[in-house]
Amino acid sequence: MTADQLSLTFAALADPTRRALLELLSVRDMAVTELAAPFDISLPAISKHLKVLARAGLIEQGREAQVRPCQLKAEPLKAAADWVGIYRQHWDESFDRLDDYLKELQAKPAGRERKH
Amino acid sequence: MTADQLSLTFAALADPTRRALLELLSVRDMAVTELAAPFDISLPAISKHLKVLARAGLIEQGREAQVRPCQLKAEPLKAAADWVGIYRQHWDESFDRLDDYLKELQAKPAGRERKH
DNA sequence: TTAGTATTTAACCATACGGTTAAGTAACAC
DNA sequence: GTGTTACTTAACCGTATGGTTAAATACTAA
Known part of the structure; x- marks a missing residue:
């Protein structure tokens, strides 16, 4: 408990x-x-x-x-996804996707541009 | 069990x-x-x-x-992340990031281009 | 062989989990 | 009121979980 x-x-x-x-x-x-x-x-x-x-x-x-x-x-699933996501680099033998992910995060840091 | x-x-x-x-x-x-x-x-x-x-x-x-x-x-964490990831659109009230994510997936569908 | 280090297994305990059936509650319909 | 629908709660059962201490195992070192 x-x-x-x-x-x-x-x-x-x-x-x-x-x-x-x-x-x-x-x-x-x-x-x-x-x-x-x-x-x-x-x-x-x-x-x-x-x-x-x-x-x-x-x-x-x-x-x-x-x-x-x-x-x-x-x-609450967001926090779960965040925790698991930390290990992305470990299950993805090549680090390409981590690279992409980091780049993506830097590309649009916080602001939420309009879309549909 | x-x-x-x-x-x-x-x-x-x-x-x-x-x-x-x-x-x-x-x-x-x-x-x-x-x-x-x-x-x-x-x-x-x-x-x-x-x-x-x-x-x-x-x-x-x-x-x-x-x-x-x-x-x-x-x-095994990859499968967990995949399962949780399905709900991304639900915790992200605006669908902007889903949009981005889908666009990103379409941009580089499978091939793993070299990097570092 | 004896001793020491690293770790697991055994035996136990209390509580939680996932299911059951039977009884209780809440709101509507007559 | 009575009944019906839609649940929840209570009481129970077997097994799993998370912890303990004490004993067993596996290997190294002297």
Whole structure:
């Protein structure tokens, strides 16, 4: 318990059912029963998985009548991606892509130029 | 058990001690005692963490006399980064960077031009 | 052979995880 | 009110996790 955010995020991602739930939610917001449909496990099991995802800040649940629609909140994934990204140079034997990446970062440092 | 590779990888990353071990190994190969030095936990505890990392394919241990040097193997992190990367568009409210990223991918599709 | 260094394995403990079924709660529909 | 739908919570179970200490292993050094 009292785990740091990054540990919570990675722990949440360490289960294939939870990853699949996030994939469903990346398409659109969904109710719990709707989310549970593709899986062979009980609704309470799904409810528990959603709780883990919520604790990690990866989803938020609203309320509309009896339905509790779930929404993806991907922000914590950014920190996870950043942490893993540090090792890019290690898995990419050639450093070409790191080079490119660094160049890209320097090319557009912070400012967000308009596009579409 | 018999968890898929991605689950093993994320589970291995879900502990701050193990992430710190990987960070140490990203600098250079290290022996177990050497790796354990910065931590307040027992050597067997470190040994267990290393076993988890090894099972996830994130390290390999050799042997030199009594010493068992550990080496970082970052390949599994690539798959993790790829999975998380799918959500880039979701955490980046503006889609600018996705645009850039897609453009970048189209600009240099596969070929790996020399550099340094 | 004996001793020392480096590391793992064994045995144990408490807590967390992923699942179950059964019971509880919340909002609508009649 | 009663019932129905959509969940969540409670209680339980087996296994995994993260830690401990103590014993075993593997190799080097004397």
